[in-house]
Amino acid sequence: MKSLHLICNAHIDPYWMWEWEEGAAEALSTFRTAADFCEEYDGFIFNHNEVILYKWIEAFEPALFKRIQRLVAAGRWHIMGGWYLQPDCNMPSGESFVRQILTGRRYFQEKFGAQPSTAVNFDPFGHTRGLVQILAKAGYDSYLHCRPDNNDCPLPDADYVWVGYDGSEVAGHRTLVWYGTPARGMIRGALEQYMKTHGDREVGLVTWGIGNHGGGPSREDLEDLAVVMRETDAFPIVHSTPESYFAELRDRNVTRPRVERDINPWAVGCYTSQVRLKQKHRLLENELYAVEKMCAHAALLGLLEYPRDALHDALCDLMVAEFHDILPGSSVQ
Template identity: 40%
Template sequence: MKFNVHLICNAHLDPVWQWRWTEGCSEALMTFRSAADILVEYPELIFNHNEAILYQWVQQYDSNLFARIQKLVAEGRWFISGGWFLQPDMNLPPVENLVRNIRIGRDFFKEHFGAEPRVAYNFDSFGHPGTLPGILKEFGYEMYIHQRPEKEYLDLPDNLYQWKGLDGSTLATYRIEIGLYHNERSNIEQRLREGADLAVKLGRDVAVFWGIGDHGGGASRADMDKIRNYIPMDDRVNFLHSTTDRFYEGIRPLIPEAPVHEGSLQRIFTGCYTSLARVKRKALEASGAALQAEALTTEANSHTHESDCHPRESGDRNPLSDIWKDILFNDFHDILPGSCTEPAEQDALELYGRAMENIRRMNMHSITRINQSVPELKAYIPVTVFHSNSGLNTFPVEFECMSDYRPLWTGEWVLRLFDRNDCEIPSQEEQPEALLPFHGWRRKISFMAKNMDPGVHHFHAKATDDRRPTTDGGHPSSVIRHLSFLALHDTADSWGTAAWAWRDLAGTFETLPGSKMIVEHGPVRTIEQEIRKYGESRIIINRITYAGWPVTEYKIRVHWNEERMRLNVTIPTDMASPRLTAEIPGGADVFAPDGQEHVHGRWMVVTDDGRPTTDVSHRSSVVRLMGIAHNGLHGFDFDGKEIRLSVLRSAAYCHEQGFSLDSGPYHKYMDLGIHDFRLALWEDPSIDPAAIAEWLITPPLVWPHLSIG
């Protein structure tokens, strides 16, 4: 019996990597045109390609080529494979992003090509979470193909295996076993021979992924001629120009007997958990803000009894859909992980900026519709708050406003806050962003929202000369831990290739004499400030404890000026039998205290009860617990005594370890300059860690001075 070698021609095309998106778009147009031309010349060839974003570029910039591709797909010559919007990083984006990536891609391909691929793939993503089998099965996928982590980094029972996810879902999975996802110009015959050898050895069908790739390319006439010449010389197998779905059909009978791998597919490229820290923080901010905007739009529709009231500036485009596409584009596996160039990083940050500005415009449209539909609240300073975090009903809120149209030059004035029924809300005045000697003309107000359901809530503020005595804003059950900030040597490349732990200490940030002070103190909270220094870098730490809320918040600003080093923040755990559970996309996983660098989402919880669990909320029986949430510190290590969160690393941009940095001209290093990040710590087992992370990244929206009614 002859087995089949499935020749799966593709053109791996990174929209961004060593190049910016405009070059990626240009290459997509050229690669797709070349593929359409060569399919005419070689009638046996089938071309496979994923990633809706590339097809959308063709649709936008070359409609005639798009029509040619539609015809080739209908004829079975061009196969829509994978079916996603693009091939993202799989570790860092929130699950909402991954789901939208799949849905947007599948909807596009079904609408324009009538295609619904059964096999998903992410050839080049740097690891895959254990929640992915369940996600893929919900979309109807029957198999998943990946390349990384390769066999030298991850031992699998076989390259064809059943992947059992954390929810118990099992999905047929295939790790590319011959070469990579592409071939070089000189080795197509070698790949064909290796494919035939392996098919004979294993006694089953195998796949050879070929076509020039990374910057596009695909099939070449030279390679097609070599394939035509080789096939008659090797009659041990059948060589088929094929597709990912057809390959799945060929191996489908073997899947029930394939060995099982349980859990995530990790690890590779640990530097990517931290590289380009600004992009990582903006990614979470933008995704959270888009979800918040969706919730506010839904609220506005319920108030005005309209189903679709997005502001539209041109045509029928839904701005929220465009916002999500901007956000998802930056999830690409050479942008969000931090392996691109500095110009590409700037493009990504500008794209997040566009998304955030469009979100602010949408929110303004929604909240004005809501406020115009509710009973009037006559107030000198109206205040509107939108809260969308279903996991929290008690939480801090802060906003800035003007105390009057002109400064209140005489007397001692204080702004007091009231609800719609004129009941006073305990609040606290603090220093606003502006530093002007105008007698408190602009004020910052903080207050604790209590028992507040998700939705829109209205308050009002007014200036009064009735000053109340200040009470203690600290809270005895707040988590007070000493955070250490470590400067570590980091000479690895942008990916952190072959680096599994970061423990080479260069020095510790030390407190500057006289820098410790209490900067705010009142009935809502106390803010303590401290400045630490190492080398040419400084860290300004603001620790915030709240009255009646058992969470300690840290707002931290870093002035980082150390090249080829990394910054870690260390948090002691002080537990006898610690067990660390951390968020991954769509769930949570347990991590061993091995002192190695791992990747997680927005939060982690350490318990000392030693019981295996991924349900870390509402656990009153836990003896001790410490929770940590943050706004994008994805890399961490845990040795059982302390957690080290990786804050940033100043590796060279888009640098691979084979390129020496030890001599020659100056090179550019990532993550230098000013960074702001936030942490929250707690020990209350009833707190939902995902809710705290959401509050930290996407706090309630506040509109002062907006008319109500």
């Protein structure tokens, strides 16, 4: 192994086995802790995505939001992924995927001057091949995900070139460890096991940080990682970002197999459960996009003022409904 990239994150489900108020509280707590560690530990980088979480920080703790803006500008906090949230990646329409991306890109550009080039969807249960063309046309060159694992969806390698229906390509990576660590004090053992098992890889990537209900980095884990970094002489271990990992793969001309299909399936029952929710989601998609067209036409004719704010609010509700634990029916009702 020539180098090993550590991607610290804190997977936060804004909704899952809890309602949004609890998700917002966990985002506030996690982001406070992460900001403290970014300011305290030299070289440490925290990565996080999903507009909806940053909007909650902006609304409920503006001082923390400004701290994060400063950390992003200093390169200590990385805006990862750049979507509105991590949606189900099979059932939304192509237009809905575009809206997840465009809404996210506009927000992160406006608030942080950031435009990620690696899309990140750790937890969705599968990934339609149609995403590749959308990602490439939206300016992404790479895609980082976790599910489905190799038991459910064998891939020729963790690093691959994902090829779309139209021949578009993005670099793909499926994590060889889970997107986070279950509890404090576990990353050192996980990292040492990764180096033992995957030491023959030219470039390594380990995602870590307590997740699902938030948590992120802990002081114990950061101290343990510092020890491993000092004791490892064979190659550098660095706090990093997804973009840096994919850039090194390109720079080293790492050979990667081509994958010309969906990255599916996992938890297939999620695609048939809660049918009422799925039907209402599709109805909202169709009605919202139709109303946008009608309002645009009427506004051009001078018949009304385009209801931008109301339609944006409806779009945000649609994008929330597409969250990967809502649309599949795997969250509390």
